[in-house]
Amino acid sequence: YWKLVAITISAALAGAAGGFYAVVLLVVTPLAVFGMLVSAQALIFAMFGGVGTLWGPVLGAIILVPLSEILYARYAADFPGIQGVIYGVAIIAVILFAPEGILWKVRSLLRPGQFRMLGSSASVADFSADESLLAVTHDDKNQTILEVSDLSKAYGGLQATDALSFKVRQGELLGIIGPNGAGKTTLFNLLNGFVKPDKGSINFQNKALVNKRPNRICAMGIARTFQVAKPFTHLSVLDNVIVGAYVHTSSRQAAGQIASAAIALVGLEQQCDLPGANLTNKELRLMELARALASKPSLILVDEILAGLDPEAMQEMLKVLQKVRALGIT
Numbered sequence: 083y084w085k086l087v088a089i090t091i092s093a094a095l096a097g098a099a100g101g102f103y104a105v106v107l108l109v110v111t112p113l114a115v116f117g118m119l120v121s122a123q124a125l126i127f128a129m130f131g132g133v134g135t136l137w138g139p140v141l142g143a144i145i146l147v148p149l150s151e152i153l154y155a156r157y158a159a160d161f162p163g164i165q166g167v168i169y170g171v172a173i174i175a176v177i178l179f180a181p182e183g184i185l186w187k188v189r190s191l192l193r194p195g196q197f198r199m200l201g202s203s204a205s206v207a208d209f210s211a212d213e214s215l216l217a218v219t220h221d222d223k224n225q226t227i228l229e230v231s232d233l234s235k236a237y238g239g240l241q242a243t244d245a246l247s248f249k250v251r252q253g254e255l256l257g258i259i260g261p262n263g264a265g266k267t268t269l270f271n272l273l274n275g276f277v278k279p280d281k282g283s284i285n286f287q288n289k290a291l292v293n294k295r296p297n298r299i300c301a302m303g304i305a306r307t308f309q310v311a312k313p314f315t316h317l318s319v320l321d322n323v324i325v326g327a328y329v330h331t332s333s334r335q336a337a338g339q340i341a342s343a344a345i346a347l348v349g350l351e352q353q354c355d356l357p358g359a360n361l362t363n364k365e366l367r368l369m370e371l372a373r374a375l376a377s378k379p380s381l382i383l384v385d386e387i388l389a390g391l392d393p394e395a396m397q398e399m400l401k402v403l404q405k406v407r408a409l410g411i412t
Contacts, residue, residue, distance in 0.1 A: 083297075096124075119166055126169050130176050132183025134316055141185055146172055182359075186316065215343045218380050218410035220252045227252045227381055227412055228273075233282035235268055242268040246282070250381070253412055255403075267309055270383050274306050275299045286381070301329055305379035309386045311366040313358030319369050320345065320354045326376035337376075344372040347409075348402050364395040368402065381412045 104110050114120065124139070130146060132138030150168045157164050180187035228250040235243045242265040250256050258266050271277040273284060275296040284291040291299055300306075305326075313322050323344055327337035345354055348368040353361065361369060367387055374382055384403070388396050 119169070122169065126173060129183060130172050132185030132187075135183075135185055138183050138185045142183075145184075182316075212339070213343050213347050213409065215340050216347065216375055216378060216409050216411070218412075220410055223251065223253045225252050226250065227287060229283075229285045230273070231283045231285075233269075233272060233284065234280050235265075235272060235277060236280055243272065243279075250412060252380075253407065253410060255407060255412075267385055270306060270385050273299075273383060274304055297329075300377055300379075303378075303380035304383065305374035305377045305381070306383040307367070307370045307374050307385055307387055309389065311363075311370045313361070313366060313369060315359035316357055318355050318357055319350055319361070319365075319372075322358050322369055323372045323376050326373035327378075329377040340378065341372070341376045344375040347375060347405055348372045349398075363390050364399070367391070367399065371402065371406075375406065375411075379411060382406065 100115070103115070107114055127142035127146060128139040129142070131140065131142030146169070150165045153168060154165050161167070176183060182190075226249045230249075231247050233243055233246040234241070246269065248256075258269060260266055268277065272279050273291070275291065275294055275298070279292060282292075286299075286302060286304060289302065291302075291304075294302075314325070317325075320338075320341060323341040324334075324337045326344075327340040331337050331340070342354075345351060348371055350365065350368055350372060353365055353369075358366070358369070371382075371384070371387065387403075388399055391399060
């Protein structure tokens with residue numbers, strides 16, 4: 083939903099800018115409006131200044147536009163296409179020396195290890211880390227919480243999941259085992275709504291999940307970690323986890339309390355102010371688990387959470403999973 087809103091707002095701004103640009107040009111031609119250099123300018127400005135910030139693209143434009151126009155005015159006759167050369171050099175320079183953009187580079191130098199998105203100032207110390215906020219109570223531990231029946235999904239001639247049926251009881255730890263390509267991740271995608279099954283049924287706490295959107299399924303109490311962790315790299319660990327807490331609350335304070343409890347549970351209190359880009363593989367997986375826990379699930383799907391970990395890190399992760407189960411989470 084928010085991606086759709088962002089794209090709509092971006093398109094409106096681009097449309098307005100195009101209208102003003104046409105007035106400035108007086109004569110609009112395809113090359114002037116849709117040429118490769120014109121199309122690439124916005125992307126180059128954002129990359130050069132810093133993606134993911136308000137001022138990054140502005141900074142990129144302030145530096146590159148005057149530079150390219152001055153050099154073009156002076157040397158265009160002797161060096162045709164000099165603007166393209168300038169933009170090319172800018173891209174190479176930013177990739178070599180500041181891959182995230184100039185603004186992020188400057189902020190990381192001014193605040194090493196603690197640079198975050200504009201407007202983000204919270205710390206885990208601002209909230210009380212009460213793990214009981216994540217606890218799930220069971221009326222009957224033998225009650226079925228998830229029931230999958232005759233679940234099938236094919237991609238063309240490849241049958242990823244074939245007439246799969248199983249039940250999960252409350253508080254149970256159930257392992258889905260199989261070699262690469264057996265359909266384990268496809269099963270998870272079916273369970274939390276990313277993929278629609280060809281046939282079969284999925285019932286969670288006696289409610290059908292088929293045809294429900296992932297955000298609705300998450301709000302019902304099913305959380306998930308992914309095989310490849312993808313954090314918001316410029317958000318702190320706390321802010322990454324708070325994103326998950328907004329499933330059940332719109333209050334920053336309430337979301338912060340839930341997130342701090344999840345961070346304390348997985349043992350990332352010391353890293354809570356680090357940006358996601360600075361985390362190790364183990365810390366990334368712990369953070370993703372904390373983000374899933376922040377949505378206060380009854381059932382959590384962990385997709386190869388031990389992948390790429392050394393034996394010591396595996397044991398630490400297993401201890402965390404035991405703590406999760408102790409809260410009553412299936």
